[in-house]
Amino acid sequence: MIEVDLGTAILRLAIGGTMLAHGLNHAFGGGRLAGTARWFESIGIRPGRLHAATATTTEVGAGLLLVLGALTPLAAAAVVGTMGVALIANHLRNGFFIFRPGEGYEYVLMIALASAALGALGSGRWSVDHAVGFHVDGWAGLGIAFLGGGFGSAGVLVTSWRPGRAAGRD
Numbered sequence: 001m002i003e004v005d006l007g008t009a010i011l012r013l014a015i016g017g018t019m020l021a022h023g024l025n026h027a028f029g030g031g032r033l034a035g036t037a038r039w040f041e042s043i044g045i046r047p048g049r050l051h052a053a054t055a056t057t058t059e060v061g062a063g064l065l066l067v068l069g070a071l072t073p074l075a076a077a078a079v080v081g082t083m084g085v086a087l088i089a090n091h092l093r094n095g096f097f098i099f100r101p102g103e104g105y106e107y108v109l110m111i112a113l114a115s116a117a118l119g120a121l122g123s124g125r126w127s128v129d130h131a132v133g134f135h136v137d138g139w140a141g142l143g144i145a146f147l148g149g150g151f152g153s154a155g156v157l158v159t160s161w162r163p164g165r166a167a168g169r170d
Contacts, residue, residue: 008124009069015115016066019079023059026052043090044163051160058082066118069127073136073144076119080149083112085156089163112149119145 026036033052040055041048058078065075091105098107122137123129129136136144 004121005124005126008118008121009126011114011118011121012066012069012072012123012127015079015111015118016063016068016075018063018111019059019082020063020067023056023061023063026056026059044161045085045089045156046160046162051156055082055085069123069129071134072123072127072129073119073141074148076115076141076145077148077152079115080112080119080145081152081156082149083108083115084149084153085161087112088153088157089161116142116146116149119143 027033031038033049033056036052036056037048039048040046040051045051059082062075062078062082065071066079086108087105091103091108094100094102095104096106097104120138120142122135122141128134
């Protein structure tokens with residue numbers, strides 16, 4: 001159906017473009033990668049430089065894959081995982097609304113859930129996935145996006161997030 005293809009293309013472009021811009025901003029905006037690393041350290045994610053580089057690469061890569069509609073469930077999982085870390089490590093304690101001091105979690109939750117939904121929908125006919133015959137959607141696509149992203153974010157949080165500790169005191 002053309003409506004489903006249009007909807008998935010819009011979702012892919014919106015989420016993928018947002019993630020691509022976000023990752024490029026980590027690398028080239030404001031404090032650049034070093035500033036992102038310092039910020040990660042300040043919220044307890046260590047080592048900050050490694051995680052800044054990994055998050056930046058993940059956001060740029062997943063964003064590009066989603067825009068193209070390539071390996072869509074895996075790209076959606078990368079977004080779910082990245083947003084899961086952001087949700088737990090930084091936004092959850094600030095309440096739901098983004099306009100609250102410290103920024104609430106509504107934005108990262110919406111991106112994560114929309115990405116999981118995209119995993120369930122698949123990439124649609126207007127995609128690299130369709131062109132090469134890669135079709136994963138439905139429960140399998142949702143499982144890859146939601147569970148893959150969830151396990152990825154849990155892994156980062158369990159191994160690298162130490163909230164409330166000053167840098168260098170691990």
